[in-house]
Structure formats: structure tokens, C-alpha cells
Amino acid sequence: MRLFLLPISTRRSLLYCEKLHEKAVSERTLLDKVTIKANETWAAWEKDSKAPWQWKKKITGYGNLAMKRIPYEEWGLKTIPALTARRKKAILDGKEEYTVMFPGLYLQKEEVPNILRKLATQRQAMHKSKMIWSIIGMPFSAPFMLIPVIPNIPFFYLVFRAYSHWKALTGSKHLEFILSHNLPNLTPSAELDEVYTAGLMYPSRALSRAAPRPTREQAESVAKVVEQQTNNGTEDVMVLQRWNGKLIAEQFKLPDMEVEIERAVEQVENAIKGKEELMEEKMELERATAAPGMTAKDALPEHVKIVGTEEERERRIHEKAEGVAKEGEKK
Structure with a gap:
């Protein structure tokens, strides 16, 4: 697995994990199918100009503004896949390889482990807490289902935020696990x-x-x-x-x-x-x-x-x- 640690400024860096190969249709889980369907629906709404008062385009416009406010650290952790039992066993057996690439002239190699550890651990409690509160809030958004035509946007937003925090949390735990086993191969690029x-x-x-x-x-x-x-x-x-x-x-x-x-x-x-x-x-x-x-x-x-x-x-x-x-x- 290849990760990139990209300094945005001299004090802040973005972590990005290279996406693994796409799963075959037969290998996709229910969560994979729901995620793909949601992405396709969102993309279709962005282009839909026929809905009354263009409500679909307006919702996606406001939604995209809201997503821009989600911290980039969260987006970066979400690119790291969850640590499955199979991958964990491969790590413990020494069969899994991790490479961290970074610009060596703009980020000192000795600083990389501390930056990675901070990204892995600093936000775990926050993601867990906000994921729980998003789930708790879902039932309270149920009355919005009574509104005709327009879907229950508050409910779906809470679902998205719960899923987003869950993805970031699992990504951070995966990163923390590989750091605890000194696995990343630090590679200046x-x-x-x-x-x-x-x-x-x-x-x-x-x-x-x-x-x-x-x-x-x-x-x-x-x-x-x-x-x-x-x-x-x-x-x-x-x-x-x-x-x-x-x-x-x-x-x-x-x-x-x-x-x-x-x-x-x-x-x-x-x-x-x-x-x-x-x-x-x-x-x-x-x-x-x-x-x-x-x-x-x-x-x-x-x-x-x-x-x-x-x-x-x-x-x-x-x-x-x-x-x-x-x-x-x-x-």
C-alpha cells in the first residue's frame, strides 16, 4: 500500500492513501453498493435542471459547500481502508508492505513518523464522539419524512456524517496499527x-x-x-x-x-x-x-x-x- 504525506504548509500536511484496485461487482459488500449508489445519485442531482425550482441542484450546491468545510485531515484518513482481519494477519505475518512517499526537501524525514502518529491518534476520540452523536440524531430527524416530494435531507446528512466519521476512525486505527509495528517504509521522492x-x-x-x-x-x-x-x-x-x-x-x-x-x-x-x-x-x-x-x-x-x-x-x-x-x- 502506498501513502503520500504532502506538506501543504511548513506546519500542516495532508495524508493520502492510494486507492486499491476496484472490487469486482460480485465482491462488493452492501455498504459498497449503497456508497456507489449514493455517489451516482448525488452526481445526477448536480446535473438535474428539470426538478421544480431546481431543488436538486440547490441541495447539492449547499451540500458541496458543507463538504468543503469538513477538515482535510478527515478526508485524508477516509482514504485509508479499514483494517480487516485478513489484512491484520498479513501485517503480523510480514506479508503486507507500506510505503510513505513525501518531498524530502520540504519535509524532513525524521519528522515524518511524528506527523503520521499525530494524524493517526489526535482525532480518534473526536471522530468516535461525533459518529455516536450523528447516530443518536437520526431518529429525531424522522419527522422530516412527512414532507412530500423532497427526501429527508437532515436524516441523510446525519447518515453521511456518521459514515464519514466511521471511515476516518477506521483509517486512523489502521494507520496507528501499522505505526505500532514500524511498518511504513519512509521514501523521500x-x-x-x-x-x-x-x-x-x-x-x-x-x-x-x-x-x-x-x-x-x-x-x-x-x-x-x-x-x-x-x-x-x-x-x-x-x-x-x-x-x-x-x-x-x-x-x-x-x-x-x-x-x-x-x-x-x-x-x-x-x-x-x-x-x-x-x-x-x-x-x-x-x-x-x-x-x-x-x-x-x-x-x-x-x-x-x-x-x-x-x-x-x-x-x-x-x-x-x-x-x-x-x-x-x-x-
Whole structure:
């Protein structure tokens, strides 16, 4: 089994498990059949323009917005299959192999086990609790079945959330089990280093595709620029662009990975911006009440002083990365 640990920023990473081969129709369980049917129905509703007041398209539109708010960590854990008795026995017998691929220049190898362990254990209690509460809430949504024509949306939403938390919980337990047996083979990927570097060197997907592949020297230079922008590890800096998810997915022939990366990048970008806006608000408040000539920023220790917004840091990374690219072209 192949897993990918993809740093979205210098502090947050997405875990993605390569989907195993599709099961034959005869091998599908009842849960598999229900899941496939639900996905097909949802896709059909998204395109249905004939329903009165276009209620199907509206419901799927609001539903997709709600799904975008589900934490990317949950989506990542859901890609890991449940730990079946058969697979558990194969692990204990040493017949199962697990490989964790990651960009070695943008994620230190010694940090990978701790990140994986955190992803495996940190959210288990929360997923279990929310799964139980979703199940408890199902009977209370039963009265909505009396509404004609429109299906019981609250009930199906609770079913989806219970299933989602269950999938994330089983995925986290699978990951925890393999970590406890020291199974993952940590494999730095030169291909991932190249794609990450290209995403920082070039401003668009089209230009990244047309340009030559970054050399190892260029990749190392850009990685150093990113490290400098973290201000000795005190700042969280984006290392993955939203449009770059498609290039990574294409590189490893994993089309489903693209949407996971795009969702994770959007959530991390919003989290970093939100934190910066909150910090700025606090600074403004303290600035208004500070002594003349003294601001809150001035009172901060040197190692935690703000060094610019995420947009400014990203711009500086791109400028320096473009400089690295131009130097490479001259050589």
C-alpha cells in the first residue's frame, strides 16, 4: 500500500492513501453498493435542471459547500481502508508492505513518523464522539419524512456524517496499527521535490508544464528560501499551490488526489489568513491603548515578531524562486 504525506504548509500536511484496485461487482459488500449508489445519485442531482425550482441542484450546491468545510485531515484518513482481519494477519505475518512517499526537501524525514502518529491518534476520540452523536440524531430527524416530494435531507446528512466519521476512525486505527509495528517504509521522492519546486518557481500550471523540470540544485535553493521565510520556524508558510494539485495527481496517475489537495490548500490558506487577521486586530487594539511611541509589535521579542502577511511571504518566495530559475537558465 502506498501513502503520500504532502506538506501543504511548513506546519500542516495532508495524508493520502492510494486507492486499491476496484472490487469486482460480485465482491462488493452492501455498504459498497449503497456508497456507489449514493455517489451516482448525488452526481445526477448536480446535473438535474428539470426538478421544480431546481431543488436538486440547490441541495447539492449547499451540500458541496458543507463538504468543503469538513477538515482535510478527515478526508485524508477516509482514504485509508479499514483494517480487516485478513489484512491484520498479513501485517503480523510480514506479508503486507507500506510505503510513505513525501518531498524530502520540504519535509524532513525524521519528522515524518511524528506527523503520521499525530494524524493517526489526535482525532480518534473526536471522530468516535461525533459518529455516536450523528447516530443518536437520526431518529429525531424522522419527522422530516412527512414532507412530500423532497427526501429527508437532515436524516441523510446525519447518515453521511456518521459514515464519514466511521471511515476516518477506521483509517486512523489502521494507520496507528501499522505505526505500532514500524511498518511504513519512509521514501523521500525526487519527483515530489520537482513538482513542489515548480509550483513555487512558476506562477501558473500552464507555465509550469511548459518550463523545463527544475534541477536538483534549483530545488535545494528554493527549499532554502522557504525555510528562510519561516523566520526560524515561527511562521507557517505555504509550500503548495492549489493549481499544483493536478500536476501531482498526474505525476502519480492518481486523479482522485487532485480534489483532496485543492481542498486542503484552500483550508490551510484560510486558516493562515484568519490567524494573521486576528493578530492584526489584536495589534490594532493594543496600538490604540499603548503608550505614546510604543506599539504592541515593538514589545514583542525578536524571534516572534511578525515578518509580513502570508501574501507578502509568498510573493518573496516566488521572487527568489524565479531568481533561482533565471540563474539556472543562464548556466
